[in-house]
Amino acid sequence: MTKFTDGVIEMKVAIAGAGIGGLALAQGLLKAGVEVRVYERDPSPSFRRQGYRIHIGPVGEQALAAVLPEVVRRRVIETATHPGDLVAGFDPQLNQLSERTFPIGGPDSITSVDRYAFRRAMMTGLDEVIAFGKEFASCGVVGDGVEIRFADGTTEVADVLVGADGVGSRVRAQLLPSFVVHDSGIRCIYGKIPLADAVRAVAPTAFLRGFCFVNEGVGAGMAFAPVLFRTPPAEYGDYLMAVMTGTAEQLGHCDDELFAMSPSELWGLVGKQVADWHPAIRSLVDSADASAAFAIALRTCTSVLPWPDGPVVLLGDAVHPMLPSAGAGANTALWDAARLTSALTGATTLASYREEMLAHGMAAVTESLENGKRMFDLRIE
Template identity: 60%
Template sequence: MDGLEVVVVGAGVGGLALAQGLVANGVRVRVYERDPGPRQRDQGYRIHLDATGGRALAEVLPAEVRGRVVETACHPGDLLAGFDSGLTPLFEQTFPVTDPDAVNAVDRFAFRRALMTGLDDVVHFGHEFVDYTEMGDGRVEVRFADGRTTTADVLVGADGVGSRVRARLLPDFEVVDIGIRCVYGKVPLTDAVRARVPDAFLRGFCFASDGSGRGAAFAPVLFREPPAEYGDYLMVVFTGTPEALGHSDDELFALDRDALWQVVVAGTEGWHPSIRELVAAADTASAFPITLRSCTRIDPWRTGRVTLLGDAIHPMTPAAGAGANTALHDAALLTAALCGGGRLVEALARYEQEMIGHAKEVVADSLRRAARLFGTTPPVPAAAADRSTDAP
């Protein structure tokens, strides 16, 4: 599609991967992000990459960028395990690592930095999206909070679970609270901590639960090449309902970071001493809370010049470790659609059909896994919205 111009709202994993794929194919693309820089928002720490995400990266990333992803990724882990709060093993699954360049986990900040390689003139921070208008000439005008505007042939909303682009395009789209809150944190892996941490916690993703609705996930970030800002760490994610955590949402989300981590300290009282020691060694400045949200259905819509990618269209729980991978899959699909020739709206319609078909299964699996992991009841899908799927 000669002369195609694309605007992407959101400089997350999916938006950046899409930008890399489009730039590699000669498409003019601009990415706008409301944050002033890449580290301003608490979005999590460790990202699991599976075969789906790996294939997508291979399809969209130039060799130089792929190389930076590999160089700055974590040493691959080989374990998925569950324990009770006394560290009694409940289940274990191993995944032998045969490829020394395998990438099955990345640090979010290092990953995004690698994905920005070569995009200095493409990614623009400090641009808060507010609205768009599909113009009569086939272009889309995009407006920002400071009054600036830009136009493009295609607008892609890659702006996450609270997507403003989605709110404008699909105002009836339902995102549900599954009832679980998470407190994220990091434990720097000093020599003293390494000497005390359970071996399993350094091999892969481990989850411990006390049987009363509280749980804690532990996952290592052991860099091949650490960023200048910090070194290896253990991600800790404490989970539970507001009742299990002993705080209402108003209380939990109003706590400062030190007080927030005390919720984790109190919640692991009586757990195995090794877990207690890890919790005590955390960097409390890294703590932040989130609400776990998901969609329950993704209905087709009438294709135009505005489309969606990643959590903006299929928010899901982290229980399947598939959110980032599905966003990367979207990026590869959309890159192929926009660079494959033919009529633009027909290409976007094909992308949306394939993306929705794939994402529906992943979201459903994520909800099932969340119900088992957290002991919750899967939310019931709302009635299907009445939307035309005919392309103009």
């Protein structure tokens, strides 16, 4: 698939989706001298709310080091958060149930990031590469390449199309129509608690050290994680990410009701859920930016399937959507991007990428499912 002329790669790669995996792949290909174009359906990089804090593990760090030009890697490091050293569990009255500590990384470590700041840093140098407002509609093989058709009626032709368009991937729907994405039944309400001095004073020390989950074994639970920037974005500063998780029954609202709520109504629902919890938690919830709340449904696959040979391949959540219960989604997408960069630049092959990705992605999906079953009592098989 890779084409060389006088040692120069002669190939055009189109990427559907400007998420974490798609951007990492674009950076890796651009660094290698490959012509690349990213097509993103959203009108701007800040349009859609998908989450706040993202855990980056060793797999993700290694992939970033492999694909990013040094100037982009430095920007990612600068805008990352200060590393934490704790994962802990509490009951609603803040009695500690579990604790794990980890060594704190060095000044160049990337162990967690703010999603918005991370994506903006990953877009460094890609102004002429990303086309926003380009919604993928369909594709078809033409000669040795692929024609990509967009919802606005326009078309593009590339040698390779990479579907990096997330859990609801339209590229995957055409390539693997039998692929099943399961609704876990778990709903999340995300929120942000700005870390003003008064909030820092009331926040439990553990909540500022790392990821903490509060649950009484039944009913809705809530996670807290600090986002303490090295260099904050212009739009906001340090905050606590707060996430309420539960089934529709536990949250007391069906999907039609939940997803029709305004941000302030969603955060009001969170306030009701914690009404009899420890006063410190209630105070944190009361201090949140209610306008920043949004709800999402957690979905996952149970099998990672191979796609047919050809000029269309898949990456990230488009091929292995998983629950966040192992903190592996973003890291697996970055791993994919590094391996696919190698395949598209001739170091390996697309067939070997597919084979490696199937094994690695399935292992991450399985771990996430097993953790999810323990955390949420899921019945997905």
